Amino acid sequence: MSTTDTLVAPSAKPSTPEGPAGPGVLQRVLDASWLTIVLAILLALVASSVLIAAANAEVQAAAGYFFSRPADMLGAAWDAIYSAYSALFRGAVFDYEAEGVRRVRPITETMTASVPLILAGLGLAVAFRSGLFNIGAQGQVLMGAAGATFVGITYDLPIVVHVLLSCLAAISVGALWAGIAGFLKARTGANEVIVTIMLNNIAFYLVSFLLTTTLLRQGGTRPISPEVAGTSLMPRMLGLQFRLHWGFVVAILAAVLVWWLMERSVLGFQFRAVGANQRAARTAGIRVNLVFVLVMLVAGGLAGLGGAMQILGTDRTLQASSAGSIGFDAITVALLGRSKPVGTVLAALLFGALRAGSPLMQTSADTPIDIILVIQASIVLLIAAPVLVRELSPLHRAAQLFGYRMKEARA
Amino acid sequence: MSIQTDPVPSRIVDPAAEGTVRARIAWRGPVLYLGTALVALVFFGLLTPSSETTRFMVATRDDMVQIAPFAVPSQATALVLSVLALGLAAWATWLTVQRRRVRTWVPLTFGGLVLLAFLVWVMAGNSNALPLTVLLTGALTLSVPLIFGALSGVLCERSGIINIAIEGQLLGGAFLAVVVASLTDNPYAGLVAAPVAGALVGLVLVMFAVRYWIDQIIVGVVLNVLVIGVTNYLFSTVLTQNPERLNSPPRLPTLPIPVLSEIPVLGPVLFKHSLVVYLMYVAVAVLQVMVFRSRWGLRMRAVGEHPKAADTVGIKVNRTRVINTVLGGAVAGLGGAALVSAGLAFTKELTSGKGYIALAAMILGRWSPKGALAAALLFGFADSLRQVLNNLGSPVPSQFLSMLPYLATIFAVAGLVGRVRPPAAEGIPYTK
Structure with missing residues (x-):
């Protein structure tokens, strides 16, 4: 687990691509990582479309007489797949069936959905690069959301101050929650994977409990908090008809900050050194135990801010299920983004698009929302294994006829 | 890790x-x-x-x-x-x-x-009155899936493959067990089918790890998401269309062991269960002996600790890893069958994080079958206590009772176990 910089495990050394004359144009283009990513996404969509077609009632009916009229089944399968993916596109990017400004609403929804994913994913990226496998974003997001909600419903403050204080509360609560795992790791060597998993569950029950007390519920019978005050809401970016809020800019700024922290600051260098080799870092005089705690504080603070954005930007009320699957999606986001800030932002946008588009897919194409998980998982698996993508890709297969050597590709 | x-x-x-x-x-x-x-x-x-x-x-x-x-x-x-x-x-x-x-x-x-x-x-x-036998029986029943999951972890990690995909193996096993048992109307058919699903997840995991050298933790986490996605999807499309035929498994019958089950207190707690619980006893005992006392176990541990040395004396490192991971997946699949052995219908994300708890139990039990059993029993007991106390009414809010197993783990990991040492070559792909 020492490196998450590249998705390939530590001792996997890439074989050198340099032939005697260097790689040719064909070799370079076909081995480019952007091509792998595009192909991985396409292959994942193809794999998922098998499931979409297989579960479709009309396809199943037509499969009954497949050998007498095969075209029926293929046609039904195409219809099912096309309607599912076109609905996904209309829900996530551009709705060509809508009128006026509503046509661009989907892309703003994608951006809105990606905000908590960017922030939580950045937190995990920092932890992964420092060699800490933090599975606890779920709990940190929820605790952050609870912190923001508490300030949002309890205090009566002027407009800008209230937002800032709510976010600050979320950052500190999330950081403290993650800090428990960092502290225990530093002091007792407790494995952070176990502790963060346990803290996720504890956070869920703790917030469930707090929602039954006056601290968060403040009246009412259902375990749900009242709406946060209007002064603590994140202001909308593009007017009231779009849900996109300034949290998106905050998330991008956070990505820049994380880039600076990890690539340009002394602290970030120490983080990466610990991630690369703990023993060497200790020998070099880095206080590894302190780094564990600091990394978890940073990761938890970012995840907590993500939770705050979910409440202050979109949900407005807190429930025990408010974190949804943000924390677990954020793990895949950070892995897909190869634990780099830019990659994380792009991966979060992709996952945000899938999240934003799936409801329309469910209602208009009758494809259950759960297919999104299959798409997400396949994309990450394939991107992690570029060699497999090249083996599966017809493009690379065909190129072998023109002298492309798959064996020499970078792993 | x-x-x-x-x-x-x-x-x-x-x-x-x-x-x-x-x-x-x-x-x-x-x-x-x-x-x-x-x-x-x-x-x-x-x-x-x-x-x-x-x-x-x-x-x-x-x-x-x-x-x-x-x-x-x-x-x-x-x-x-x-x-x-x-x-x-x-x-x-x-x-x-x-x-x-x-x-x-x-x-x-x-x-x-x-x-x-x-x-x-x-x-x-x-x-x-606090029903002690009910409490203990519940503890055992609830811990069976965790024990199988943790044993799966021991099998994989002792040979150097990190198995985060226990959750997916449990879930896949449970899904296939429910569907096959419902289709055949025979609970034992489900028990046979479940390991196949688990082994399949294990096979994907180890192929990505051994053949493509991808970080095993990543593959594991992603495989969990994939299995959740596929089972959720099949549940909401296929199973809900025809629940009577596909999602109503019969219950695995209780087979009290003669004589032993009549011992007061201990008998009903330990020897009045379905086949899957007895399988668990056998699995723990056999693995405890095999891992530490057999040639097979020695080779497996050698591959997990120092693959180069193992290779030097002629042990096929990657083949051992593949076999162990597939076997481990099958064991975890059996745990999935145990999860639904009471005739439960399948629901979305039925396992709800039990695979991760099993992973924690394995680490808490220091990568040994015996320790995994003890740690999983601890979780099962805490879970059973929550259920019993919720029924009887208690001064402690139910949310805190639900937290108990997780709090107990943190205390155990931080206070008593401390630094544990995983197999040395864990997570590192082997290349000559």
Whole structure:
């Protein structure tokens, strides 16, 4: 687990691509990582479309007489797949069936959905690069959301101050929650994977409990908090008809900050050194135990801010299920983004698009929302294994006829 | 799962170095023991009203041997129990100061005493009697899937493959068990099918790890998401269309073992279960012996600790890993079948994180079948306690009872286990 910089495990050394004359144009283009990513996404969509077609009632009916009229089944399968993916596109990017400004609403929804994913994913990226496998974003997001909600419903403050204080509360609560795992790791060597998993569950029950007390519920019978005050809401970016809020800019700024922290600051260098080799870092005089705690504080603070954005930007009320699957999606986001800030932002946008588009897919194409998980998982698996993508890709297969050597590709 | 390297072992002192260099005393254990004992004394002992009684019930109505429910005075019992615990804590502290080893039975007995004190306190003045056999039977039943999951982890990780995909293996096993058992109307068919699903997930995991050298933790996490996605999708499309035919599995019948199941208290708790529980007994016993006492186990551990050395003496490293991971997946699949053995219908994300708990149990049990069994039983007990106390009513809010297993794990991991050492080559792909 020492490196998450590249998705390939530590001792996997890439074989050198340099032939005697260097790689040719064909070799370079076909081995480019952007091509792998595009192909991985396409292959994942193809794999998922098998499931979409297989579960479709009309396809199943037509499969009954497949050998007498095969075209029926293929046609039904195409219809099912096309309607599912076109609905996904209309829900996530551009709705060509809508009128006026509503046509661009989907892309703003994608951006809105990606905000908590960017922030939580950045937190995990920092932890992964420092060699800490933090599975606890779920709990940190929820605790952050609870912190923001508490300030949002309890205090009566002027407009800008209230937002800032709510976010600050979320950052500190999330950081403290993650800090428990960092502290225990530093002091007792407790494995952070176990502790963060346990803290996720504890956070869920703790917030469930707090929602039954006056601290968060403040009246009412259902375990749900009242709406946060209007002064603590994140202001909308593009007017009231779009849900996109300034949290998106905050998330991008956070990505820049994380880039600076990890690539340009002394602290970030120490983080990466610990991630690369703990023993060497200790020998070099880095206080590894302190780094564990600091990394978890940073990761938890970012995840907590993500939770705050979910409440202050979109949900407005807190429930025990408010974190949804943000924390677990954020793990895949950070892995897909190869634990780099830019990659994380792009991966979060992709996952945000899938999240934003799936409801329309469910209602208009009758494809259950759960297919999104299959798409997400396949994309990450394939991107992690570029060699497999090249083996599966017809493009690379065909190129072998023109002298492309798959064996020499970078792993 | 990152490898901990602490040059100073905390409790063991090299006898040769005695008098010259002395290891630091690890104060973590004593502090935890004394603190817990004091909390037990004050909370459970002194704060219990002296007039209340706590009632226990040790037999259910259909047991062979009938034992009447009995009552004990709450405060006196809790006081005696927590004073005993305090004594044990003092003794453990003395041992630590003397730099002598604290044996395993000390934390176990200590935990038992504090737990009993807690039960006496929580049930004080409750008109219902605490059904001890129900509590223990529930603990065993609830821990069976975790035990299988943890055993799967032991099999994979001892050979050097990190198995985070236990969750997916459990879920896949449960799904296939439900569907096959419903289709054939035979619960044993489900029990046979479940390992196939688990093994399949294991196969994907190990292929990505061995063939494409991808970080095993990533593959594991992603495979969990994939299995959740596929089962959710199939559930909401195929299973909901035809629930009578596809999602109504028969219950695995209870097979009481003759004679043994008639022992009072222990009999119904241990020997009145379905086949899958007996399979678990066999699996733990066989693996405990095989992993540490057989040629196969030695080779597996060699591959997990030092693959190069293993390869040098002719052990096929990657083949061992593939076989072990597939086998481990099958074992976890069996755990999935255990999860639905009571004739449960499949629901979305049925496992709800049990695979991760099983992973924690394996680490807590230090990568041994015996330890995994103990740790998984701890989780099962906490879960069973929550259910029983929720039914009987207790002064503790139910959310805190639900937190118990997780809190107990953190205490155990941070306080008692501390730095654990995973197999040295874990997670590193082997290349010649």
